Amino acid sequence: MESLGPGFRTSLKLPVIRNTQDSLFLRPPSFWSRPLARTSHGLSLRTQNRLAFRGSCPNNGLESGGGVGIMASLSSEGEDAKHGAKKKLAVFVSGAGSNFRSIHEACVAGSVHGEVVILVTNKGGCGGAVYARDNDIRVVLFPRTKEEPNGLFASDLVAALRRYEVDFILLAGYLKLIPMELIRAYPKSILNIHPSLLPAFGGKGYFGMKVHKAVIASGARYSGPTIHFVDEHYDTGRILAQRVVPVLATDTAEELAARVLKEEHRLYVEAVAAICQERIVWRKDGVPLIQSKDNPNLCS
Secondary structure (H helix, E strand, C coil), X not given: CEECCCCCEECCCCCEEECCCCCEEECCCCCCCCCEEEECCEEEEECCCCECCCEECCCCCEECEXXXXXXXXXXXXXXXXXHCCCEEEEEEECCXXXXXXXXXXXXXXXXXXXXXXXXXXXXXXXXXXXXXXXXXXXXXXXXXXXXXXXXXXXXXXXXXXXXXXXXXEEECCCCCCCCHHHHHHXXXXXXXXXCCCCCCCCCCCCCCXXXXXXXXXXXXXXXXXXXXXXXXXXXXXXXXXXXXXXXXXXXXXXXXXXXXXXXXXXXXXXXXXXXXXXXXXXXXXXXEEEECCCCXXXXX
């Protein structure tokens, strides 16, 4: 059994090398055909569809945060008994809201132990808002602008979310910077999804098709979605999950976007399911991990 650092063990023979910046890299075994996904906060070995490498999830060095603790998974029949009432979710969108739809459908189907109780948007006529109204989900405009004079101020938005007893906030293609009032009110409780492997191709100005065009122009061979916690800046919060997809030599931005979006829908639902089941744990260095649904001693 080899050690890959504090709290991580594997039976695979993975020789360790270090570069000049002393960053940890892993050389995969010869049978492994997928790359390592490397982030500023760590690395993980993933396939396009599943997690391929997991680390042990020791009690020592992990803590819960934002009301999220360590609990074992369970059947849907006993979900309420073990996890309590469904978590109440607020989703923020600016466009069509396909990730919002995936999350809502998963909630309705029971694969996510949560309920979308409110949709927040800066564009009252966007596809996500239309879908919310069609499904009897309350729509709130934020922020107040010339285009949306009925939008709420930040303090009013926080009050509205409190009134609806929102547990977690999910950004799903919301293009406005989240105000500090909201971040302070919901610490470690706001997630965002970004269509690249952060920290690459992130930050102000990187959204939608602009991201995929930049990825292709750079010559990057891999891309994919990232789910991260939200701080006061664009795309700089702690990374929770990533999924790697290939960038093909003949890809257009539209083709790459479609491939990434397919994985976005899967990954976001998995992350929301984890946070609603209280399976997010925090290492002492501030890195969030997802506890395995099948084995509470494994984290990814």
